[in-house]
Amino acid sequence: MKLNRNSLSFFKDGQLKKYYLIMRLTWLLILILTLPISASVWSQTMSVKLKNSTLQELFVQIEKSSNYRFFYNNDDVDVNQRISVDIEEKTIGTILNSALEGLPYSFKELESNLILIERKGDKPISNGTIIQKQNPISGKVTDSSGSALPGVSIVIKGTTTGTITDVNGNYFISIVPDNSILLFSFMGMKTQEITIAGKSTINVTLAEESFGIEEVVAIGYGTKKKIDVLGSVASVSSEDLVKTSSSSVLNALQGRASGIQISQQSGMAGSDYTVKIRGIHSINSGNDPLWIIDGMPGSANDLNPSDIQSVDVLKDASATAIYGSRGSNGVIIITTKMGKSDKGEISFNYKSGVSNVMKTPSDYGYANTTQWFSVIDEARKNSGINTPWEPMDILNINPDIVKPLSRQEAMNTNNNWFDQFTRQGTFQDMNLSSSRGTDKGSVFFSVNYYNQKSVIRHDDQRKISGRINADFKPVKILNLGARVNIINTTGNSGSYTKMYPWRPIYDANDLEGTGYWNVHSNQVAQIDSKYNLNSNETLRGIGGLYAELSIPFIQGLSLRTEGSFDYSIRNTSNWQSAKIRSLQSPNDGSAAGEGSKTYKSENYNLYSKYNRTFGNHDISATIGTESTRSNIYNRSMSAKYLLGSYQELGHDPGFLGSMEGRQIYEDYLRSYFGRADYKFKEKYLLGISIRRDGSSRFSPASRWGNFTAYSAGWIISEESFLKKIESIDLIKLRGSFGQTGNNQVAFNRSFSYYVNSFDYSYGSKTLLSAGTRLSVLGNPELTWETTTSYDLGIDYGLFKNRISGSVAWYLQDVNGLVLAQPLPQSAGLAGGNEIWANVGRIINKGFEFSVSSINFNNKNFKWTTDFNITTNGNKVKNLTNDLDSYHKGIWMNKWYTRTGGPVRAYALAEYAGVDPEKGVDLIWEIDKPLFDATGEIKRTGRKIPGTDDNVSNTFSDTKKTPIPTYFGGLNNTFTYKGFDLSIMLTYSGGNYIYDSEKQGISRAGYGEWPAINAEMVAESWKKPGDNAKYAQLRWQDNYEWGWDTNAPNLNSPTKIGDWTFTPGGGASYKSNQHSRYLYKGDYVRVKYIEFGYNLSQNLCKKISIKDLRIYVSGQNLFTFTKYPGWDPELGDSNWGNVGGEGYASGDYTMSRTFNLGASLKF
């Protein structure tokens, strides 16, 4: 068969077709290569022609031509024995029989393509003495749960003689010297050494390796023993992931690994999380890490934590460079479970719980009705207004108020509005899984049901998911497998707002029959599911197939192909009854909108792996290609004048609103990658990885980029001078240097494009609806942001690994930040006069430390501790010429990002207390001319009033940012007999949070703010001389004392600017957005406490189960913080937008949860 490029017609036509054809060709390749492979030395043939050669040369030739490897004891077998063989196309068995003829050796075929060469009869040992041949040693190897472990390596220590366990975990070794030691080893398990001591049967239970050096971690496109890993990789095991009540993997990961910071964005069901690995790496582009789920890039949001075997967090360039342009923000690899037990296992987990809000309005400091009126009345009185405040002064602003409210009625009302928006939340989580493994394959199956009603009323989420992971070994050299995960999520989105405490909620005499007072503007009615619905449903399928072929004629070489997909359809629906709709749009009936978003992502990997040991030299290499295609198609429509009473858009609505149906996103990535690692004498390590990425986000000229990383390691503990120290098990020094990219650059910035829009039209719309303008001038040179990373670390294990962990220092130099370069107006671009280019640079650096210790361990009691901490900081090295030359920086509302400072520092006017004599807020004046000339922000030393003008023209340069400078977790686990207790703490700090809510309620205004700070009743300024916490209460924030910026003032440092006094009021202090409301965001949270009991094995046997565990746990139990806002963890992390992270806008707190659960295994 002759193949050439032209014959591959799929490269010319549709991309999707091509994609599948590539996969099919790969499968064909595997099939072709697989067919000729036989399964025995008596069926596989080859030719050998050796003359006066050694036995060893024969073995090497057979190993090269087949998948067999030879085992023998150097003391027993003289491989330098001369032989001659000349055989054409005979079985390997025949060849060996011929070669060994006349020699004192025989051969035996073992599992896993091993051929054991052994001496016939008694054999000499190295000192020339003769030992008596032993009876064969046999036994069974199981894991801690009693399940058989197939494939466990058993080697006589000091030799290469050994075998592996069969499918039932059984093993048999025919010759074992009496005084020898057997080594039992298995990936992911602790190696055990057992002395024979005359025994003929040895059964072994291997313990799983939790943090030892034998631990295997997932790296890109493969796995590696942790001791051999040169990059910064943190791993989290499956046990830790299922301990929280959340259905989210991200929640479960919080605080578990150094370098990774996870925070929830709200307390609502299914809310998103912000994940950052080693801080931030970009100003405008994404900072999200790359998630790889069983080889497929995608989101981990919907995954069932119980399905996950391990989570590995790749942090430095040597670990992530293999992911090239997607590696800058770190990579998180999720590996799901697979079957492993020959007997099979069924697990059933159930947990249920309740949750409550962690803070109430009174905790936060909202005023009740009495306090509310007290503040308002005092403000009016202080402003010389003697008429009593009437609630209709405010309510009348809203045209939807149709029923009036008198002052007395309002004062008699003190509603508990918070209870109307919140409730006691509940959840149920059921998980059923089953697995079984044989030497021919394994299956893991799970079903999960999760139902949550959050603490926000009407905010529900229900998730049903199912997974099948199947692995199959049709012949010895081929592994096939499939991963399929179907997830269905349905829910309603609740909402939350604040209300005047004096505003009635219900009205039994409501003429419209809803039972609500002023239903059209009633916030409680607005969330009533009878009148308002916000539902969503997502159907997601993730899965893929893989095939891994061990190349039979090159020992250690395998070829793996993976085809994966991630499809989801998310439907959203909102509906609003005419009964609650605003009277602003009268008589247009009920309204609804529906949306549907289809996301499709397909990924294809093809790579080969090579692992081989040559004496003291260990070599491993990977080379391959990856292709990813994804797109989103969006449909939406809305209408009014709905017909019918169902809560849906319905058929043929009276007035069609918006309608859209289009592909809104597409992204293609093709890559070629390679990695090579070398280890010498088990202690010197070198590594290199390289990736070449091409992306559709960029123009052909800038499409391709190369990313390379180098790493080196030295396992010092393997040196003789440290080997003598028994307390040291591992000390590994490692370092890496390399480049990765960040391709999370907004689309359509490389290409110029036009927009046909009605906004540019002229003339009659019915005749010509649009005009054409050049909207964006693309930058063909735009490419990904590039991160050059430096990483130094030490991994350690001490006192027989009772203390282990790692320390690392990292520095990330992010270059080519994608920033908007302003263009002159003459550019004439309709989409804005700017062009995006790779211009900025930031440095991001910090330390990581993690330690795991077994503090106490005896027969009945064990205490372990896991602790990690990460520090992080960044500095802007440069932005655009324009931004730097003017000292402008990027100003966004309350933040600025300027060269020399950190990313997004708060730029608020600096609060200086309340003037004791004048009763107004003060701020520190800055030298404005100096700022205008040089950009330097420097205090003049004078306090000036916090008037609107002064606040808007005054900045601080405290370099305080919303980005934590340290974070981590602490977990302690205690076990006593069948009982266990885990206490997990997470913490974060060094950041600042601007509490916009506190700022908004800390003024009287004209009574427009629904909530008012209760503290102001007693702690506002009353008279000259008061050292008050709050300024005098003034109506409409209008004060008599103001400021004239231009007034001459020889006594002042600047000789200009002085107080003004306007009787009755003349200065506005409405914009009180200064640093007073900027608080430290430090906190320590008791993330969860879990107390469990494991039924004894005897009892379990009696009731015919394998294991039973019951437990109670609590989540978010306590938070230690000085932050006075709702929750220091919460933050809208929409990083690119104003109102982003570190800006608390009165969001609801997260909930405190209590769970009861049971775990049962059969």
Add this chain to the structure above:
Amino acid sequence: MKSYIHYILFCGLFSLIISSCQNEKFFELQRPPEFPWKSVSDFEMAPPQAYNAAFYGLGGWGGCYGEDLTLDYILSDVGGFIKGTSEGLNADQLNLRNFTNPPDNSTFESNYTGINSINAALDWFYETSNGDPFPTASEFNKEKNIKRIVGELHFMRAYFYFSLVRHNHPAYQPGQVNDFKALPYIIHVPKSQSEILSPKFGTTQEFYDLIEADLQKAVEMLPQKFETGMHPSYQYGRANKFAAEALLARVYMLMGKHSGAGKNNALAQLDDIIQNGQYELEKNPIDNFTKDKDSYTNESKENIWYAFYADAANMANGFSDLKKSYYTRCFPWNDGGGGKGVHFNYCGWHQYFLSEYMCKRIGWWDADSTLTISAKRDKRFEQTYYFFLGRNKYKGEGVPPDSIYDPHPKVNYNTLYVDKYFREKNTPSANMPVIRYAEILLNRTILRFRAGDKQGAADDLNQIRKRAWDDKVAGMDYESSTEFLTGSNITEEIIHTERIKELSGEVEWIPYLQSLQLPITLGDRKETEVVPGMGVVNPPYKGWYWPISPQELQFYLSK
């Protein structure tokens, strides 16, 4: 041997798969940024954005059409200023004739936005498509639509640059070296950031040459009028050949090419319009501003080119004419808006009336600001102006019963406002004349006069004056009156003042003065109330232009 075959096969296939993936087709987007013009119908969308930029501006305030007229009115001796008001425009700066900072950068931006997208279309037409973008289109389509579209693009680019060069360059000086450079001379779409930051800067001469060339192409390519088979949208508010000739005449006047042999002078362009354009004066002056009513087309026989505001769907874009309200005192976009009479809707923003100097110069006011017979018998006074009595005369005797008192608290003197735009109830959707026949006649009048054809000038001007003559008030017809002009009694001052009466607030006055090399006088200002040197400004009108804004300039300087 078999093993080697496997090995070769494997390596071959693996290499093939790897190497085959290196093709760019993989990255081809299903939905790449769309090219906007794939058919003649698509190409029809190229010119509207330019009209949009000129008449609506970016966001509604910056269109050069309204901006140019407003600034011309205020800065010249035509506008009078209510002191103490400062809403909207930087009135103090403008009244001082302070040219330090541009009053509104958004016009600069909207002009270049219009130009850049025009350049994109012209680049595509001439360079990418080699002048034949739709080879399979019918000859009729090529002639009536494609050619016409390209003609419109040239016309509008000339319109924008004509606005810019008058705004940001000194006045063109005929026979002199016009080598001042300030504006970016952009006639192609820039291909890179560096090209934008380092543009060619054109001299005044280069810009006028470009404008002349563009308009000559427009004259050549544009049809005389809408014809069946053209895109139906072309009927409304778009430029035709005569609009191009009229604009070219304005340009030639400023360039000093007033008359002479051949076509390359203003008089030749005007002659062609008058002889072949089939335009004529409406019966009443106000008919030019009210005939559109609820119709898309301005049905005035006088209109050569008008700004389209009639479609209610364009209401949001129709704010460019808002600037005109500065000298009309009406708040035009309210339903109850409108000019004099029941639709009047006072707006306190408005702060410019017709200067007292000009009211007296045109003979409508006497020494104590009372109306003369000349005003009363002029239909334009009644139909296109609005006379307010000062508030101090509110209780005085002898006040005409239909008079309206200026509601502005600061105004205690009589004022006269331009009031031609907002007389209809639904004034936001009234189309606005940009070039009308009266201007053509007035331009030819002065050119004929200057060329020595005084009788010809009188004949042209008599058409204007006769239309404005109110027989009933005057008690006789125009021809019988002493106002009737002949070659012997016509003067240049009569021509100038007639132009003010007819076109104030509608066609710019300063370019007219510059074309004739006449001084720009102070109007109501005193010498001490303006920036030194900006009193009576004589040719070459030194300093009478705005610099490029510092923000804009910084880009070029930093480069």
